[in-house]
Amino acid sequence: MHRATKSGLGAEAHAKIVAKYDPNQASECLTWVQTILANNDPPINFDTNGDRQNFNAVLEDGYVLANLINALEPDSIPSGKLKTRPKMQFKKMELIDLFLVKMKSYGVPDHERFATIDLTESQDLNQVVICLQALARKARTKGHVGFGPKESEANIRNFTEDQLKAGQNVISLQYGSNAGASQAGMNFGKTRMILD
Template identity: 35%
Template sequence: MANRGPSYGLSREVQEKIEQKYDADLENKLVDWIILQCAEDIEHPPPGRAHFQKWLMDGTVLCKLINSLYPPGQEPIPKISESKMAFKQMEQISQFLKAAETYGVRTTDIFQTVDLWEGKDMAAVQRTLMALGSVAVTKDDGCYRGEPSWFHSPQDLALLAPQLSSPKQ
């Protein structure tokens, strides 16, 4: 929550429940897949939720990821800029989200820009990336790179959705 003060009372409890859904092991798997999928010189971030957020926050890695899932010349985001301006970074995140939905990720699996930008719900970001990987595995276009078993099929994901959204015990 970069632009807000600390949460108190019920707001604090809700934020803690959201934070409990974040999976560090899943973070590692997603980082490895993104780097492999993009096949570019993308630096591996240090482990941890804050580093994962910072790595994705400008939208550059996300845009490179979605572009890598399309054949050359058909990329949905033609211009990716490494801008330091907040509105440009949020615009790139929004472009990624629109492209992910067009690619086949269900609207209900798409995170909100503030979930990533402010770090409000990094578990939602993980769910979107898992859904994107699951859709990519099922497409038979030769663009997916990685181990197919890393992701569930979209049908399995629909069955697992209640489990993925409940806090870990």
């Protein structure tokens, strides 16, 4: 599918989105995906080069992504849909949509997921990279191989009723002080001249 060439503000906005794409991060994502899919049956082999064309070519049909989520969480996507790589555009988009739905249930937040069009039409491949990085962090918390910074964990604190009441008696210095505050000496703009 081809879109009309962007121009004006649309071209500038798209150029900024394209400039955010980092081939090194994309390569790191593809290497991680290949590590997770190492024991896949049938084996899936692809080039882990992070340039835009290769990154898009590896992932655009959704086949690798669907197998990835199945490796992380078995039976997420029916095996019947993964017998062969899809050829028709709507089948490719269906696999990507299934992957994105499973990403949500896996725990990847909305703001780190991509839209189907970001991948199928190469609109925002950087968002696809962000999504895979988020999935890798989440996979690490579930016992799989991951990469990137460790995901934070909840630090829930339970206070007794006495501790909460004691805190109400403390005056915080964050509130500041308005002692001696007035508007004396304040002057904004030119003064009004009154002549008799």
